[in-house]
Amino acid sequence: xxxxxxxxxxxxxxxxxxxxxxxxxxxxxxxxxxxxxxxxxxxxxxxxxxxxxxxxxxxxxxxxxxxxxxxxxxxxxxxxxxxxxxxxxxxxxxxxxxxxxxxxxxxxxxxxxxxxxxxxxxxxxxxxxxxxxxxxxxxxxxxxxxxxxxxxxxxxxxxxxxxxxxxxxxxxxxxxxxxxxxxxxxxxxxxxxxxxxxxxxxxxxxxxxxxxxxxxxxxxxxxxxxxxxxxxxxxxxxxxxxxxxxxxxxxxxxxxxxxxxxxxxxxxxxxxxxxxxxxxxxxxxxxxxxxxxxxxxxxxxxxxxxxxxxxxxxxxxxxxxxxxxxxxxxxxxxxxxxxxxxxxxxxxxxxxxxxxxxxxxxxxxxxxxxxxxxxxxxxxxxxxxxxxxxxxxxxxxxxxxxxxxxxxxxxxxxxxxxxxxxxxxxxxxxxxxxxxxxxxxxxxxxxxxxxxxxxxxxxxxxxxxxxxxxxxxxxxxxxxxxxxxxxxxxxxxxxxxxxxxxxxxxxxxxxxxxxxxxxxxxxxxxxxxxxxxxxxxxxxxxxxxxxxxxxxxxx
Amino acid sequence: xxxxxxxxxxxxxxxxxxxxxxxxxxxxxxxxxxxxxxxxxxxxxxxxxxxxxxxxxxxxxxxxxxxxxxxxxxxxxxxxxxxxxxxxxxxxxxxxxxxxxxxxxxxxxxxxxxxxxxxxxxxxxxxxxxxxxxxxxxxxxxxxxxxxxxxxxxxxxxxxxxxxxxxxxxxxxxxxxxxxxxxxxxxxxxxxxxxxxxxxxxxxxxxxxxxxxxxxxx
Numbered sequence: 001x002x003x004x005x006x007x008x009x010x011x012x013x014x015x016x017x018x019x020x021x022x023x024x025x026x027x028x029x030x031x032x033x034x035x036x037x038x039x040x041x042x043x044x045x046x047x048x049x050x051x052x053x054x055x056x057x058x059x060x061x062x063x064x065x066x067x068x069x070x071x072x073x074x075x076x077x078x079x080x081x082x083x084x085x086x087x088x089x090x091x092x093x094x095x096x097x098x099x100x101x102x103x104x105x106x107x108x109x110x111x112x113x114x115x116x117x118x119x120x121x122x123x124x125x126x127x128x129x130x131x132x133x134x135x136x137x138x139x140x141x142x143x144x145x146x147x148x149x150x151x152x153x154x155x156x157x158x159x160x161x162x163x164x165x166x167x168x169x170x171x172x173x174x175x176x177x178x179x180x181x182x183x184x185x186x187x188x189x190x191x192x193x194x195x196x197x198x199x200x201x202x203x204x205x206x207x208x209x210x211x212x213x214x215x216x217x218x219x220x221x222x223x224x225x226x227x228x229x230x231x232x233x234x235x236x237x238x239x240x241x242x243x244x245x246x247x248x249x250x251x252x253x254x255x256x257x258x259x260x261x262x263x264x265x266x267x268x269x270x271x272x273x274x275x276x277x278x279x280x281x282x283x284x285x286x287x288x289x290x291x292x293x294x295x296x297x298x299x300x301x302x303x304x305x306x307x308x309x310x311x312x313x314x315x316x317x318x319x320x321x322x323x324x325x326x327x328x329x330x331x332x333x334x335x336x337x338x339x340x341x342x343x344x345x346x347x348x349x350x351x352x353x354x355x356x357x358x359x360x361x362x363x364x365x366x367x368x369x370x371x372x373x374x375x376x377x378x379x380x381x382x383x384x385x386x387x388x389x390x391x392x393x394x395x396x397x398x399x400x401x402x403x404x405x406x407x408x409x410x411x412x413x414x415x416x417x418x419x420x421x422x423x424x425x426x427x428x429x430x431x432x433x434x435x436x437x438x439x440x441x442x443x444x445x446x447x448x449x450x451x452x453x454x455x456x457x458x459x460x461x462x463x464x465x466x467x468x469x470x471x472x473x474x475x476x477x478x479x480x481x482x483x484x485x486x487x488x489x490x491x492x493x494x495x496x497x498x499x500x501x502x503x504x505x506x507x508x509x510x511x512x513x514x515x516x517x518x519x520x521x522x523x524x525x526x527x528x529x530x531x532x533x534x535x536x537x538x539x540x541x542x543x544x545x546x547x548x549x550x551x552x553x554x555x
Numbered sequence: 556x557x558x559x560x561x562x563x564x565x566x567x568x569x570x571x572x573x574x575x576x577x578x579x580x581x582x583x584x585x586x587x588x589x590x591x592x593x594x595x596x597x598x599x600x601x602x603x604x605x606x607x608x609x610x611x612x613x614x615x616x617x618x619x620x621x622x623x624x625x626x627x628x629x630x631x632x633x634x635x636x637x638x639x640x641x642x643x644x645x646x647x648x649x650x651x652x653x654x655x656x657x658x659x660x661x662x663x664x665x666x667x668x669x670x671x672x673x674x675x676x677x678x679x680x681x682x683x684x685x686x687x688x689x690x691x692x693x694x695x696x697x698x699x700x701x702x703x704x705x706x707x708x709x710x711x712x713x714x715x716x717x718x719x720x721x722x723x724x725x726x727x728x729x730x731x732x733x734x735x736x737x738x739x740x741x742x743x744x745x746x747x748x749x750x751x752x753x754x755x756x757x758x759x760x761x762x763x764x765x766x767x768x769x770x771x772x773x
Contacts, residue, residue, distance in 0.1 A: 378609075446642045449606060452629040453636035454656040454707040464655065468646045549689025550645025 010369035011379050014429065015388055017366070021404055021426050022391050026254075028403020033251045038244030042252065045245070047224030054220070055227040055256055058140040059210025060264075062147035066209075067202060069148070069303065070155040072296035074163075075186035076289060086300040087160070090153040093307045095479075095530040097487030098150055099504045100523040102218035103511060104310025105146045107317060107520075110135045112325055114313045120326030129325055136222050143220040147209045149303045149310075158201040159194065161438060166193035183292050184285035188275060195268075200386070204393040206264055207257050211396040214489035214504070218511045227253050228398045235402050235494065246402065254399040261394075311527065318520030337517035344506065345525055352502040352529065354417060355492070356485035359424035363432045364478045370433070371440045372466075375448075376458055389433060392426045397490045405494040415499035423491040424484075432481040439473035469551070471544070475537035483530035503529070556621050557582055559634075559711040559743040563615035566595075566602045573611075574599045576766045580711070582741040585734065585757040588764060589748055589771075595764035596747050600715055603745065604636055605629040619710050635709030635742075637717040637733075641700035643688040649675070649699055650684030656706040674702045678732075694725045701733055705740065712737060712744040718753060730756055 033039060042048065077083035108114050112129035120126040135142050168190045175185030216229040224230060227249060234246035317323075321332030338345075373379050381389075404423065408414040443466060451461040467474070489504050496505075507522035545551035559580040566574035573595040580586045590596050601607045603617060606629055617625045617632075624632045644652050653671045661667055668684075675683050678698040688696060697717070704712065718730050734756060737744045746757050751771040754761045761769045 444642070446638055446640070447644065449604070449629070450636065450638065450642045450644075451655070453604060453634065453709075453713075454703065455630050455633075455658070456655070457630060465644060465646075469644070545646060547687050548646055549687055550643075551689075 007369055007373050008377060008379075010366065010373045011381065011385075014366045014370050015385065018392055018426060018429065019388055021423070022395050022400050024407060025400030025402070025404035026395070028406045029247055029250050029400055030254075030403070031247070032244050033247035035247075036241070036244040038246075038248035041245045042248040047230065051224045051227040051230050052252065052256060054140050054224075055210050055253065056260060058144045058147065058216075058220070058226065059206060060260055062144045062151065062209045063202070063206040063264075065144070066148045066151035066155055066205060069152050069296065069299045070159055071187075071191070072183070072292055073156065073300050074159055075183045075191075076293040076296045077300075078163075078186075082297050082300075086297070086304060087156065089304045089308075090156060090300070092531065092534065093304075094153040094157060095483045095534050096150075096307065096311070096527050097483070097504060097530065098212065099214045099218070099487065099489055099507050100314065100527040101150045101307065101310060102146050102215040103507060103519055103523045104314045105142070105149070105306065106135055106218050106511070107313040107516060108306070108309050109142055109145075114309065114316070117326050118328050126326055136220065138221045138223075140221055140226065143216055143226070145306070146215050146219045147212065149306050150215070151205045151209065152300075152303045155198070155201060155205060158198050162194045162197040163190070165197065166190055168194070178284075179286075180284045181286035181289045183288045184283075188279050192272070192275065199268075200390040200394070203261055203264070204390060206260060207394045207396055210257055210260060211253060211398055213398065214508050217508055227256070228396070231398045232490065232493070235398075236498070250396075250399045250402060253396055257396050257399075314520050314523045314527070316520075317516040318524050320517060320520075337521050341518050341521040345503075345521060348501050348503045348506045348522070349525055349529075351417065351500060352486055352504070352526070355421050355424055355488075355500075355502065356482045356529070356533075358421040359428045359485045360432070360478050360481040362421075362425055363429040363481050364474065366429060367433045367436055367477070368467075368474070371437065372462055375440075375466075389430050393430055401490055401494045405497065408495055409497075414495070415497035417496075417500055420492055420496045420500045423495040424488050427488060427491065428481040428484045431484045432477045435477035435480045436473055440470060443470060472537070472541040472551075475540060476534070479530070479533040479537040482533040486526060486529050557743075558584075558620070559745070560618040561603075561615070562618055564602060564617060565614045566598055566607065567612050567614075568598075568610055572765070574602055574764045576762065576764070577615075578760065578762065578766075580743040580745060580759075582743050583738045585737060585744045585746050585759040587746045587748060587754040587757045587759060587761040587769075589751075589754050589761055589769045590763040591749060596749070597715075599764045600713060600747050604634055604713055605632055633708075633710040635704040635707055635712045637701060637704050637712065637714045639716040639719055641696040643696055643700060643703075645689060647688075648684065649680075649686045649688055649691070652688060652699060652703050653684075653706055656703045658708060670706070674706055677736075678702045693721055694729055697721060697725075697729045698732060701736065705736070705742075709742065712742050714744060714746045714748075716748050716750075716753075719748070719750065734758075 073083065073086065077086075106113070110116070111132050111134055113135070116124070116126065116129065124130075171189040171193070172182070172185055175189050176182070180188070211228040213228050213232050216226045220226050220229055225233070231246050231249045231253060234242040234249065316330070318337055319333045319335070320330035321334045321336065323330035374381070401423070405414060408419050413419040447465055447469070448461050451465050456464070486502075487504060489508055492500055492502050492505050503522055503526040507519060507526055510519045510522060541551070561576045561578045563577050564574065565572060576588075576599065578586055588596055588599055598607070598611065602611070602613055605627065607613065613625070615625075616623050619633060624634075644655065647655065650668075650671050653674055654667060657667055657670055661670060671684055672681070675681055678701070680695060680698060683695070683699070688699065691699065714733070717733065718726050721729055730753065746753065748754060754769070754771050761771060763769050
């Protein structure tokens, strides 16, 4: 077959594009750690124990909390009306970039933020913003809260997608017929089956939560900040002598993440053992449903409420005229902030769009090639290959992006938009693949057999049958990729060398300045781009196939 | 020689013989392969259409109108396939489904449209070209599926339990329509089924996947 020549190599090319930047970047970052006394200077830094503890503490706490909320939501409530409501409200929040979520939460929580204004002066007695460290609190509670509300929608959607393969409905019915409570039945029969599928996502959440930079800069403590935030301060410092310290710190951060993952793995095994022991006792634990259901529902609604309040706060401030504390609302609304920000917004939006469109288009083309190669040549990825795909999402960004930036500098592509787009691709592609693989594989194979029995070539089957029939999941996966690219902070900052400015890097940079109206405009635009992409991904197939009953959602 | 010849066609999985058939199907004739589920019917079907997985080994030949097609890929064999379900393409109109099957050598919008209209008229579905397949009844869908298969100008037909999903009243009607058309167009056909009345209606030889004659009462 001549047509498949290049296609056959698509999976290998894609894996190279994922693995090489991570491995080369890792080597490039860690090499200078042992030069020029980087390790010694890092150990001399008085903030080190606290920064490391913050990374571990906020990361593990937020990951466990997000996981607990997600699991209890599904275990206690899935299939019910409250669950459907929470899911419908949370799904669009997946598109909200981390930076916008963090900024919105900061607007909500700050001493002069919306919550304080809503409660003052009638409940608090405050007529001036109180001198309290609610935001950027030294224990990292605000950061933990931000990470939890951002990760719950992600874990929830991953878990929902994994349920059908775990035969969840029938298992639950069986457990119920044996007299088990809902939560107990789910935990004992469904969780063991879905866990292997969601495990990489949970690890990615844990690693991400420990090392998130943009959220830590906005919500996290400052003296000292979390380890990753401090690393980025060193990496972008004009003093080149800080680089070896940053490299040594990156090594430590990598070690911390690997240690946390190992710890988590031990916890997993212990939990599984406990589960097996509990299963043997035969206790039905019906009463657990009584309190866990309302608790999970409450937590889910709280996440929705916090996120909705954050988004509303961003919108409100971007449109606010004069707004004196403690009034709950501004005196006037206007477009002043938007007008003042317009030139900068336009430039940043342009670069953001360009990066997102290029990296998403490349990622979608590569993923389609991989999946088509899988369909034509049976090149199904094994579980080890799938871990390679998760590598860029689990490996801490601060551990490999600096080395990659350094590599870019050496070959002279640093600061170019192409290099940044390539770096975005490393993070966009796994998400596009993970979104598209399941619907792609679920496509009725008899359609292809029918096509080929009618004399159609593999190419014709791909372009005329599979692609149009899967247009909706393909566009949804592309929208996910688009949202991921729009939200990228660290790759843009480090690979762009400060010369590539997106809405995300600008919004985070502005956050220290404290002009809420301008920050509001950047954050609003940053979060509307992904939402627009998702809206388009829903509307386009619906319009194209409006006269095709068999193409409706769920058909 | 025209017609479909199964020349000692045998399929093995590891060392187990699953299919062993030796038969000649003349134009307009229908050979029936019958047997309970698990008897190797779908393996026989996959061997004839050319979609066997790599775990199977095939020996013997499949000869169609004098040409050995055993080594050809599915799309080059010239064997049309009718499924248990109609497997209409849900994103295309009825006319679009038929146009997909029409050979590309038939050129020109008008000519292609006319061929589609003629095929629809033959199936008693005149004026259905712009309809959404999702709005058709079961019998209408079955007839569109058959016309789609025939428009690709197959040299032989393979029918994979095409009537088993239709309800009883519709079943005799659609079956008569399909079998009459096969005879009229003089196409050699193989019917895979587990229903004795399908086999009787087909009117040809009835064998199981291992080539043994299957008795069905009158």
